[in-house]
Every structure is written in structure tokens, then in C-alpha cells.
Amino acid sequence: MKIVENLFPELCNIYGESYSMTYLARCNPEIDLRLTNHKTVPAFVTEDVDMIYLGCSPERKQEQIIELLRPYTDRLRALIDRGTVILATGNALEVFGREIREGDRVIPALGIFDSCAVRRMEPGDRHNSRYIAAFFTDEGEKLTLLGHKSQFSFSYGDFSRDAFATVERGVGMNPDTKAEGLRRNHFFGTYSLGPYLILNPPFTKYLLRLMGLDDTLAFEAEAMKAYQYRWNELTRVSN
Amino acid sequence: MIRFFIALWAAKLADKLFSLKYGRECDTAGLVANKLCPDFMARVAKPPLVITVTGTNGKSTTSTLIANMFRSRGRRVSFNDWGANIHAGYSVNLLRGVDLLNRCRADVSVLEADELTACDTMPMIRPQYMLVTNICKDSLRRNGHPEYIFGQLEKAFERLGDTTVALLNANDPISSELAADTGTRRVYFGMEDTHTEPFENMVNDAGVCPRCGGKLLYHYRHYRHLGDFYCSDCDFKTPGADYLAKNVDLAARTMTVTEGPEETAYPLMSDTVFHAFNTLSAVTLFRELGFSQREIADFLATQSVPSIRESVVEYDGIQYYTYAAKAQNISAASTVFEYMAKEPSDKDVVFILDEMQDSNHPSETISWLYETDYEFLNAPHIKKIIVAGHMCYNHRLRLLLAGVPAERIVCVEEESDVPNVVDTEGIEKVYVLFEIDFVSKARKVRDAIVDRAREVKGK
Numbered sequence: 001m002k003i004v005e006n007l008f009p010e011l012c013n014i015y016g017e018s019y020s021m022t023y024l025a026r027c028n029p030e031i032d033l034r035l036t037n038h039k040t041v042p043a044f045v046t047e048d049v050d051m052i053y054l055g056c057s058p059e060r061k062q063e064q065i066i067e068l069l070r071p072y073t074d075r076l077r078a079l080i081d082r083g084t085v086i087l088a089t090g091n092a093l094e095v096f097g098r099e100i101r102e103g104d105r106v107i108p109a110l111g112i113f114d115s116c117a118v119r120r121m122e123p124g125d126r127h128n129s130r131y132i133a134a135f136f137t138d139e140g141e142k143l144t145l146l147g148h149k150s151q152f153s154f155s156y157g158d159f160s161r162d163a164f165a166t167v168e169r170g171v172g173m174n175p176d177t178k179a180e181g182l183r184r185n186h187f188f189g190t191y192s193l194g195p196y197l198i199l200n201p202p203f204t205k206y207l208l209r210l211m212g213l214d215d216t217l218a219f220e221a222e223a224m225k226a227y228q229y230r231w232n233e234l235t236r237v238s239n
Numbered sequence: 240m241i242r243f244f245i246a247l248w249a250a251k252l253a254d255k256l257f258s259l260k261y262g263r264e265c266d267t268a269g270l271v272a273n274k275l276c277p278d279f280m281a282r283v284a285k286p287p288l289v290i291t292v293t294g295t296n297g298k299s300t301t302s303t304l305i306a307n308m309f310r311s312r313g314r315r316v317s318f319n320d321w322g323a324n325i326h327a328g329y330s331v332n333l334l335r336g337v338d339l340l341n342r343c344r345a346d347v348s349v350l351e352a353d354e355l356t357a358c359d360t361m362p363m364i365r366p367q368y369m370l371v372t373n374i375c376k377d378s379l380r381r382n383g384h385p386e387y388i389f390g391q392l393e394k395a396f397e398r399l400g401d402t403t404v405a406l407l408n409a410n411d412p413i414s415s416e417l418a419a420d421t422g423t424r425r426v427y428f429g430m431e432d433t434h435t436e437p438f439e440n441m442v443n444d445a446g447v448c449p450r451c452g453g454k455l456l457y458h459y460r461h462y463r464h465l466g467d468f469y470c471s472d473c474d475f476k477t478p479g480a481d482y483l484a485k486n487v488d489l490a491a492r493t494m495t496v497t498e499g500p501e502e503t504a505y506p507l508m509s510d511t512v513f514h515a516f517n518t519l520s521a522v523t524l525f526r527e528l529g530f531s532q533r534e535i536a537d538f539l540a541t542q543s544v545p546s547i548r549e550s551v552v553e554y555d556g557i558q559y560y561t562y563a564a565k566a567q568n569i570s571a572a573s574t575v576f577e578y579m580a581k582e583p584s585d586k587d588v589v590f591i592l593d594e595m596q597d598s599n600h601p602s603e604t605i606s607w608l609y610e611t612d613y614e615f616l617n618a619p620h621i622k623k624i625i626v627a628g629h630m631c632y633n634h635r636l637r638l639l640l641a642g643v644p645a646e647r648i649v650c651v652e653e654e655s656d657v658p659n660v661v662d663t664e665g666i667e668k669v670y671v672l673f674e675i676d677f678v679s680k681a682r683k684v685r686d687a688i689v690d691r692a693r694e695v696k697g698k
Contacts, residue, residue: 152383
């Protein structure tokens with residue numbers, strides 16, 4: 001069995017993120033999906049998990065999550081170095097950066113990546129956009145990723161080595177860069193929110209292969225049809 | 240002051256012209272007023288009574304009830320009843336209540352108010368009463384998340400202080416916490432167990448205690464996160480209701496409301512628990528304003544659900560409905576899906592939930608599909624689900640993952656093809672679920688379905 005740990009779904013499921021993990025588990029019966037409550041010690045601390053997922057959360061809970069994970073920063077760093085699959089979506093990627101700034105407040109994050117998020121929370125500050133991005137697998141195969149962003153913050157820093165993907169349409173980590181998300185070995189972080197693995201079935205297949213599993217998806221034909229339609233539509237409306 | 244009067248006169252003129260051209264449901268004059276005088280809402284004269292209704296769901300129905308009550312008593316009411324529930328809509332609403340010398344001619348202003356921007360607008364308008372129906376998940380693009388909306392409304396109460404009375408839903412663990420430390424008088428309405436056996440939702444808008452993060456538990460739920468709640472780890476629980484609905488009989492459309500030692504029976508205008516909450520919240524306001532129980536009960540007996548939400552025509556023994564569902568608003572959509580499952584008729588359900596109000600964002604995030612309980616639609620008496628429009632493939636995948644058999648799902652990209660695939664026999668009802676802003680589009684699709692049924696019958 002492959003252990004996939006969905007961290008704190010009661011806090012980090014504000015845009016349907018957890019369904020990514022539900023879907024993954026439905027794709028392959030060899031997946032043992034663990035849902036870890038924020039009042040318990042995560043499985044990855046004591047067990048060799050095959051994948052960790054952290055979804056998007058409200059801003060105050062995001063700060064709580066940083067403190068929950070801070071004692072395990074070294075363990076997370078070791079798992080990343082070892083090549084464990086970790087997926088962080090929405091503002092969860094900021095948890096792994098250096099800090100989050102909101103006005104004069106500075107919230108230290110885990111510091112695994114050297115990025116700084118700047119948060120502005122007035123209604124007019126909410127950023128909404130979509131992206132089409134190029135992602136390259138370890139084997140050099142190009143996958144096209146689709147993303148939806150709806151957020152109060154952007155991240156800044158040097159993403160030349162750590163970008164998850166390169167945006168072809170839309171904006172990246174901030175309006176001045178095409179670099180989207182964070183990547184190191186098999187750590188993948190993206191600002192896109194919602195059920196990312198449903199949004200991107202080719203990437204889901206890749207994750208299954210990374211875990212050494214058969215990459216057939218649940219309702220694969222229908223998932224691909226919907227993905228292709230969205231891709232065409234995004235391409236059309238972005239022109 | 241001069242700038243205000245210039246804005247008032249210009250906006251009044253604009254209102255006349257735009258009303259002639261576009262009808263009264265046009266708020267461009269409000270844009271003019273706010274542009275020329277940014278604090279127009281603060282300066283324009285208000286009626287002696289200003290009531291605001293805000294929250295995620297139930298604003299329109301509740302504010303309509305309130306406005307109708309005052310009208311039925313011969314009071315002059317200004318009411319933004321066409322959904323213009325932000326700055327420009329308020330300004331048009333208020334300017335229509337004053338004359339050219341800024342003398343108020345209205346007795347009451349009823350404002351359906353957007354919850355996101357209330358913290359900027361309400362301190363200018365300074366309503367005497369602010370009724371919050373509930374806080375639920377809504378469009379993530381605009382509203383972010385419930386915790387953010389709570390923060391925005393809390394800022395509004397902080398700025399209003401003790402000049403406004405807060406009417407709050409005791410059964411909502413989110414909005415019931417509003418105005419705790421703002422000096423505001425809080426009046427709670429709540430409901431005893433309705434025994435409606437609500438389905439379990441896949442997503443809970445209030446999954447953890449807002450005070451300590453503990454698990455929220457319920458003695459009973461009404462729907463979604465509304466119910467008699469308590470925290471597993473601290474003393475957070477449903478506050479005591481000043482107006483408590485008991486013996487809610489949805490089938491008979493009646494409820495009893497207890498205020499202290501008094502109990503009064505009131506009629507309900509629908510068989511749904513969410514409309515029962517709308518009625519209860521309006522009763523709470525009416526009682527706070529001094530209306531007698533008899534007056535309120537007599538008035539409610541004359542009310543029905545606004546036709547904008549629901550309409551029906553019958554042909555050849557089949558009832559064809561349009562039914563508002565609100566895409567992107569997962570609480571509203573899930574509640575409608577639950578109703579579809581519990582309503583026992585054999586039926587076809589048509590989705591016109593393609594988010595076309597977001598014409599600049601035609602491929603809106605699919606996230607709301609995976610928070611909405613499509614699983615409820617996997618019911619044997621729902622014979623066919625027709626998903627139409629540019630979101631059809633996303634809906635189909637979600638329905639399949641919800642366990643709906645593939646043979647019950649029909650996917651059509653063009654809405655004009657919908658009538659060809661709706662059953663004309665073997666069913667009792669057809670429901671066309673639509674975006675609230677597209678009533679006429681839904682009716683057009685529904686009428687085309689009926690026309691097609693006539694054609695089939697004629698052959």
C-alpha cells in the first residue's frame with residue numbers, strides 16, 4: 001500500500017481541495033489515504049509516507065498551520081530531499097516559504113524555500129486569474145497545467161531554480177514573473193486552488209507514476225475530455 | 240454641502256433619464272451620485288427607519304418580506320429590490336426617498352446589502368437594524384471564504400457600535416459570533432429541531448470551533464452548518480434565542496414562535512426550512528419594531544415565495560419548473576440538490592448552471608463542484624440529469640464521481656438542444672435549475688421544453 005497523507009482537511013479544504021485526494025484514492029486501490037486532524041501528530045513524522053498534501057486555508061488558519069508544522073520543519077526538509085511527493089496548493093505554498101508580510105506584520109514561515117509572500121486583504125485586493133503553464137517531468141516530458149487563482153497575496157523572490165512551472169498565459173507567483181509555484185525534487189507547490197488533480201489529469205497520472213502506481217485514472221476518458229475542453233476554452237478567452 | 244447638492248440634482252436628473260430608457264431597475268444614477276460626492280450615502284437624508292438585510296443566503300426573500308410588510312401598512316418604502324446591493328444601488332434607493340432639497344419623503348428604507356462591502360457602506364448609512372441571515376460559502380472569486388466575510392461584517396458592526404441593533408441567527412456558528420464586543424445590542428432568532436433529517440454535506444463551512452479549533456458537534460441540524468451546535472473542547476454553543484421557532488411543520492407550512500412566555504402561530508410561505516428561517520428572521524424584526532403578532536400572522540398569510548426564485552407551468556400532466564440554484568454558491572446549490580432528492584416526484588433535472596454571469600471568466604474555477612453535494616442527485620426518482628452549456632463536461636465528471644449512473648446523465652454543449660433530450664412521458668416534473676441572475680433565460684429554456692412536449696404530443 002502507498003500512504004497518502006492529507007494534512008488538516010478540516011482547516012485546509014476551503015475550495016474543495018480535499019477532493020483531489022479523494023480522487024487520487026479512487027484512481028488506485030493501493031492508496032491508503034490518511035486524513036490527519038490538526039490536533040494530532042501527522043503521520044509523516046513517524047512513518048514513511050509516499051505523499052503529503054496540504055490545501056488552501058483561511059489566512060488566520062494558515063498562520064496556525066505554520067506553527068503546527070514548525071516543529072517538523074527538519075523532517076519535511078529531509079522528506080523533500082529524499083524525493084517524497086509533496087503537493088501544496090493555494091496559499092499552502094506560502095507555508096513553506098520564508099515569511100508572510102501583511103502591513104507591518106511579519107509572520108515567519110517554515111523557511112524551506114526563500115520566498116516572501118505579501119498579503120493585502122481589502123476586497124479590491126483579491127486577485128483572480130487563470131493560467132496555462134508548462135511543466136516538465138523528471139523525464140523531460142512537457143505537461144500542460146491549468147490553474148485558477150483567487151487570492152489575497154503574491155510571493156516574491158528568486159524563482160529561477162525553484163519554479164514549479166512556467167506560465168504561458170496568466171500570471172505566476174506575482175504579476176511580474178512567469179515563474180509559477182515552487183518545486184524541489186518531488187515537492188510541488190502552486191497558487192492554483194481547488195481540486196488540482198481533477199483540474200489536471202495528466203499531472204495526476206504523473207504523480208501516480210512517481211509513487212510507482214498504475215496511472216489509470218477514475219473516469220479517465222471523461223476527466224480528459226473536460227480537461228481538454230477547459231484548455232481549449234482558456235486558450236480561446238486568453239487570446 | 241454644495242458638492243452634495245450638485246450630486247443630488249445631477250443624480251436625480253440621471254435617474255429620470257435612465258429610468259425612462261432602462262426602467263427603474265437601473266442604478267447608474269447612484270454611480271453618478273457617488274462619483275460626484277463620495278460620501279453621498281452619508282449626506283443624503285434618511286427615513287426615520289433604515290433596515291439592512293445582509294448575509295450569504297436569504298437576503299432577497301427576507302428584505303422583500305420586510306418591504307412588503309411596510310407597504311401593506313401604507314408606509315412609503317424605498318427598497319433596492321432589483322438586486323443592486325452595493326454602493327450605487329444604495330444611493331439610488333436613498334435618493335429616490337428625498338426631494339430636491341434633500342427632504343426625506345420615505346418612511347422606511349429597506350436595503351438588501353452585500354456582506355462583503357458592508358463595512359464601507361453601512362457606517363455611512365447607519366441603519367437602526369442590521370439583520371444577518373447567515374454566513375456560508377459563496378463565490379470564492381468575490382467573497383474569498385466565510386472567515387473573511389465574518390471579518391468584513393464584524394468591521395461593519397465595530398464602526399456602527401451601539402447605534403445599530405444586530406439581528407442574528409442563533410443556529411449559525413459563524414454569524415452568531417458577530418458583534419460580541421462592539422457594544423451592539425444583539426437579538427437572536429433560532430429554531431428548534433425540525434426533524435427534516437438533513438443529509439450530511441461533504442463540506443462543512445464551520446468544521447471547527449471558531450474559538451478553540453475543536454470539533455463542532457450538533458444536537459440537531461437544520462441544513463448545512465445551521466443547527467443546535469456545541470464544541471467538543473470548549474463552552475462554545477448555540478446562543479439562547481430571543482425568538483425561537485418551535486413546532487415547525489413544513490408540510491402544513493406553519494410554525495410557532497416563542498418570545499418569553501408568549502407563543503404565536505405563524506404561516507410559512509414554503510415547505511423549505513431555509514424559507515422558514517427567512518420568515519422567522521422577518522418576524523423577529525417585526526416584533527422588535529412593535530408590530531403585533533396578529534398583524535404579522537395576517538400579513539404572512541398573504542405572502543408567497545418571490546416568483547423570481549421559482550415558477551411553474553403545467554402541460555399534459557407534467558409540471559415544468561424553473562428553480563433558482565446559484566452556481567458557485569455551494570450552500571445554495573447543495574440545498575437545492577437536497578430538495579431535488581427529497582421532493583418525491585419522478586423528475587428530470589436540467590442544469591443551466593454555466594456561470595455565464597462571469598462572461599469575462601467563462602472558465603471559472605471548478606472548485607465549487609467539488610464542494611457541492613452532487614451525491615444527493617443519485618436518487619432513483621431523478622430519472623435524467625441534463626447538463627447544458629460550456630460547463631457540461633465538468634458537471635458530467637462530477638456526477639459520475641458522485642455515483643450517478645452514466646445512462647442517467649445527458650451532456651449537451653448547446654442549451655438549444657436541451658428540449659430534444661428532456662423526457663415527455665414517465666415523469667411528473669421537470670426542474671430547470673438556473674443562475675439567479677438569469678431568470679428570463681431559464682424561462683426561455685423551460686418554455687422551449689414545453690413547446691417540444693406539445694410537438695411530440697401533436698405527432
